[in-house]
Amino acid sequence: MPIYETVLDAVGGTPLIRLNRVGGAERARVLVKLEAVNPGGSIKDRIGLALIRAAEESGRLKPGGTVVEATAGNTGVGLAMAAAVLGYQSVFVVPDKMSPDKIRLLKAYGARVEIVPDVPRNDPQNYQQVAQRLADHLAGAAYMGQFEQKANPETHYRTTGPEIWEATQGQVGALVAGAGTGGTISGIGRYLKDQKPDVEVIGADPVGSIFTGPVAPFLIEGMGEDYYPDTLDADVVDRWEAVSDEEAFDMARQLARQEGILVGGSSGAIVVTALKVARDWQKSDWIVAMLPDTGRNYLSNIFREDS
Ligand SMILES: Cc1ncc(COP(=O)(O)O)c(C=O)c1O
Numbered sequence: 001m002p003i004y005e006t007v008l009d010a011v012g013g014t015p016l017i018r019l020n021r022v023g024g025a026e027r028a029r030v031l032v033k034l035e036a037v038n039p040g041g042s043i044k045d046r047i048g049l050a051l052i053r054a055a056e057e058s059g060r061l062k063p064g065g066t067v068v069e070a071t072a073g074n075t076g077v078g079l080a081m082a083a084a085v086l087g088y089q090s091v092f093v094v095p096d097k098m099s100p101d102k103i104r105l106l107k108a109y110g111a112r113v114e115i116v117p118d119v120p121r122n123d124p125q126n127y128q129q130v131a132q133r134l135a136d137h138l139a140g141a142a143y144m145g146q147f148e149q150k151a152n153p154e155t156h157y158r159t160t161g162p163e164i165w166e167a168t169q170g171q172v173g174a175l176v177a178g179a180g181t182g183g184t185i186s187g188i189g190r191y192l193k194d195q196k197p198d199v200e201v202i203g204a205d206p207v208g209s210i211f212t213g214p215v216a217p218f219l220i221e222g223m224g225e226d227y228y229p230d231t232l233d234a235d236v237v238d239r240w241e242a243v244s245d246e247e248a249f250d251m252a253r254q255l256a257r258q259e260g261i262l263v264g265g266s267s268g269a270i271v272v273t274a275l276k277v278a279r280d281w282q283k284s285d286w287i288v289a290m291l292p293d294t295g296r297n298y299l300s301n302i303f304r305e306d307s
Contacts, residue, residue, distance in 0.1 A: 006085045011038050011045045012159050016167050016288065021258040022251070022271065026278035030287045032271065033164065036263055036294035040077040043184060043292045047155050048078030051144040052086060054151040061142040066091055069144040070131035072180065072222045073102030074293050079144060080109035091141070093131040098221055102297050118217075121227050147181050147229040156187025164188065164288050165195055173285025174200040176274040178223030178266050179211060182232025184290060189236035203240040204266075204273035212242040219245040219301075222292055223266045241276060243269035249302045252295060256303070262295035265302050 004010050014035050019027040035043035051069075055061035066089040067079050076092040083090040090111040094103060095118035106113050116130050123129070128147065135143035146152050164172055175192055177185040189201035208216035209224030218224055220243075228234060245265070252268030255261045274289035281287060295303055 007039050008049050008082055008085055011040075011049070013163065014038065016164070017261070019259060019271075022254050023275040023278070026275055026281070029278050029281050029285075030271075030274045030289060031168070032261065032267075032274075032289045032291050033160075034261065034263075035290065035292050040074070040081050041294040041296060042074035042077065043160075043290065044071075044074035044078040045081065046078070046159060047075065047146060047152050047183060048080075048082040050151040050155040051075075051079065051146060051149055052082050052088070054149050055142045055144060061088070062140060063087070065089070065140040065142060066138060067144055068131055068135040068138065068141045069093070069146065070128040071146070073098050073106065073297065074222060075144075075146050076102075076106045076111060076113075077109065080106060080111045083111075084109060091134060091138070093127045093134065095127045097219070099298055099301050101300055102221075105297070146183065147231055149231070152181055152183035152231045153187035153190070153233065156184055157191045158187075160184070160290075161188040161191025165192065168286050168288065170196065171285050172196070172199060172288050173283045174202060174277055174281075174287040175290070176202045176204060176270055176277060176287060177290040178204045178270055178292065179232055179237075180223045180225065181229050182234075184292070186231065186233035186236050188290070190233060193236065200238050200277075201236050202273060202277055203237045204270045205240045205242050206248070206269060207242045207244045209242075211237075211240045220248050220265045220269055221298075222264065223269070241273045243272050247272050249307075252298075252302050253307065256295055261291070262303075263291045264293045264295055264298050267291035267293065267295075268302075 038045035206218040206224035208218035248269035
């Protein structure tokens with residue numbers, strides 16, 4: 001093991017793990033990539049530093065400035081971690097449907113958190129609009145823009161995609177991932193297809209999200225949208241599968257209790273989808289499922305004692 005200069009050097013290089021008990025025999029071709037082992041507990045640690053560097057390079061963020069972002073929580077942690085190392089302040093705008101655990105986490109990193117109602121994107125109270133206004137009015141502040149900045153999918157093209165390719169020695173036939181900004185699925189999907197054009201890319205989508213439509217409220221956090229973000233390259237996705245909140249949360253609890261893998265509801269939805277893909281799978285290649293974050297973010301909802 002190398003000695004790292006900062007915690008940021010410990011981001012990435014996450015393990016691929018077989019499933020041993022959930023689902024049926026179809027689980028044999030599924031590998032899960034456990035992003036929970038990143039230092040901040042999610043896949044968004046990967047983009048924190050990249051978004052800050054993009055803002056510095058464009059001149060929007062200056063030394064001692066403030067990082068501002070609209071986040072479901074995890075991007076906030078990734079950014080707060082990088083901001084702490086690099087000497088920036090951070091302010092995050094979070095929709096009120098997000099778990100209280102995540103809000104406490106952001107504050108633990110020294111960030112200021114503004115909570116707004118979970119309303120559609122065209123509403124002035126929407127978290128992205130509020131964060132953008134805040135960045136415009138606060139001296140020295142810069143909006144990070146995970147939904148717009150190409151640095152987001154590029155990070156996955158540069159890091160997460162090659163990790164999967166190398167760990168499977170090219171024996172990967174399908175990628176299953178969720179999409180919030182779409183950075184994960186677009187960056188990894190594009191990288192894998194550039195290596196091997198017949199790799200299938202399947203998006204797991206909450207019932208109520210636009211990618212499988214029609215738009216309606218849902219409880220799964222971090223994936224699913226009510227519009228197509230700039231950072232989603234929809235052409236990379238071969239098909240989408242809708243998953244209900246109930247199926248997703250039930251699978252998250254099964255993963256903890258049967259596999260010892262404590263992850264969030266979006267990971268549950270992604271494993272449900274990967275097992276569905278595996279049922280009709282004829283190839284010997286692996287189906288790789290991206291598990292975005294740790295279940296520690298959801299102790300007060302998905303993993304309540306009575307659930
Ligand atoms: C909790 C969580 N964070 C992050 C992501 C990845 O999202 P993005 O599309 O923004 O890369 C997902 C997607 O499944 C997620 O569920």
